[in-house]
């Protein structure tokens with residue numbers, strides 16, 4: 001069983017315009033959300049607003065996840081993606 005690395009990314013809060021570091025998502029979490037089309041909820045530590053990240057950020061995260069997973073265990077991740085589509 002592969003331990004999925006945490007992916008920390010920056011998202012800009014639409015309410016207070018602060019760049020907020022987003023913790024708590026693993027590569028597997030993000031991949032699941034990206035492939036199933038669910039929103040990736042970012043949260044602001046200053047004003048407690050949560051919001052779905054914009055499409056541009058989803059694309060960016062998709063590239064990050066692909067890079068992380070590709071370096072670690074490419075074949076394994078490929079089969080997981082295939083299963084998600086069934």
Ligand SMILES: [Zn+2]
Nearest residue numbers: 013016044047
């Ligand atoms: Zn905020």
